[in-house]
Amino acid sequence: MTTVIDGKKAAASVIEAVTRAATDLEKDTGRRPGLAVVLVGTDPASQTYVASKSRMAKECGFTSVQHTLSEETTQEALMALVAELNADPSVDGVLVQLPLPKHLDSEKVIQSILPEKDVDGLHVVNAGKLATGDSETGLVSCTPAGAMILVRSIHGRDLSGLNALVIGRSNLFGKPMAQLLLAANATVTIGHSRSRDLPALARNADILVAAVGRPEMVKADWVKPGATVIDVGINRIAAPERGEGRTRLVGDVAFPECAPVAGAISPVPGGVGPMTIAMLMANTVIAAYRAEGKPAPKF
Numbered sequence: 001m002t003t004v005i006d007g008k009k010a011a012a013s014v015i016e017a018v019t020r021a022a023t024d025l026e027k028d029t030g031r032r033p034g035l036a037v038v039l040v041g042t043d044p045a046s047q048t049y050v051a052s053k054s055r056m057a058k059e060c061g062f063t064s065v066q067h068t069l070s071e072e073t074t075q076e077a078l079m080a081l082v083a084e085l086n087a088d089p090s091v092d093g094v095l096v097q098l099p100l101p102k103h104l105d106s107e108k109v110i111q112s113i114l115p116e117k118d119v120d121g122l123h124v125v126n127a128g129k130l131a132t133g134d135s136e137t138g139l140v141s142c143t144p145a146g147a148m149i150l151v152r153s154i155h156g157r158d159l160s161g162l163n164a165l166v167i168g169r170s171n172l173f174g175k176p177m178a179q180l181l182l183a184a185n186a187t188v189t190i191g192h193s194r195s196r197d198l199p200a201l202a203r204n205a206d207i208l209v210a211a212v213g214r215p216e217m218v219k220a221d222w223v224k225p226g227a228t229v230i231d232v233g234i235n236r237i238a239a240p241e242r243g244e245g246r247t248r249l250v251g252d253v254a255f256p257e258c259a260p261v262a263g264a265i266s267p268v269p270g271g272v273g274p275m276t277i278a279m280l281m282a283n284t285v286i287a288a289y290r291a292e293g294k295p296a297p298k299f
């Protein structure tokens with residue numbers, strides 16, 4: 001029997017723990033964790049994600065501020081806002097929603113966030129801490145941290161002897177995911193568009209993680225029987241069967257075909273996606289504890 005991994009349930013349990021931690025911090029210090037979310041432009045998907053983040057922050061008992069800047073915002077204006085948030089002691093976490101409009105340099109913006117407030121875990125200091133195994137002072141990128149909780153729900157914390165393949169090498173997901181799997185003792189391969197034979201690499205993987213942004217790329221004959229498959233793709237494709245102009249959401253994995261082969265599989269929607277926002281809340285409460293000089297909770 002294949003286990004369909006329930007990301008909504010896993011995310012709800014992280015949110016419950018975050019809310020408890022936020023309540024304890026407020027009782028102890030009189031201060032709530034604070035999250036600032038910055039949105040530039042009017043991309044509808046980004047608007048939805050940012051609204052969910054702000055709503056979830058409030059539900060967790062945080063103070064939450066959303067800054068919405070126009071599509072024409074300059075690099076200087078955006079970086080001035082980040083500098084203001086860096087200096088604000090009531091703000092523990094600063095998140096700039098991605099992607100930014102093309103005229104803006106995302107990397108410069110991300111690197112201008114103070115590492116201790118970088119709740120997206122994308123600053124080079126946090127990427128470096130992850131790479132060198134410093135889990136005590138760094139912040140880990142939200143989607144890989146959430147995907148790792150799903151992997152742990154199947155295999156536990158020690159992945160010794162297991163082969164893992166991460167397809168995708170982005171800074172936001174592929175690279176940190178590979179680091180997390182490695183830190184848990186898996187034997188890790190990163191596959192990408194220039195890899196010679198992705199299906200063969202995939203068939204060798206006990207843990208197969210797909211994050212390429214190509215709808216249903218991973219087919220059933222790529223999956224090692226019994227493997228754990230984690231789908232990070234979020235692709236909206238045409239669904240004429242639902243009516244003209246309608247769409248549906250699919251992952252990078254052909255779900256119905258792959259599910260019977262896999263031992264466990266995360267669906268899209270309802271898999272890794274909900275964990276992204278839950279782990280953002282976890283990183284914010286961790287940043288708030290550290291700002292107060294208190295040992296941070298672990299998730």
Ligand SMILES: Nc1nc2c(c(=O)[nH]1)N[C@@H](CN(C=O)c1ccc(C(=O)N[C@@H](CCC(=O)O)C(=O)O)cc1)CN2
Binds near residue numbers: 269
């Ligand atoms: N600064 C950041 N920007 C972006 C990130 C990020 O982690 N930090 N990740 C993505 C978007 N994202 C959060 O920002 C995100 C994507 C998907 C989901 C989610 O819950 N998806 C649902 C389906 C939602 C739908 O119906 O459209 C699911 O998979 O079940 C949450 C957050 C890019 N930008």
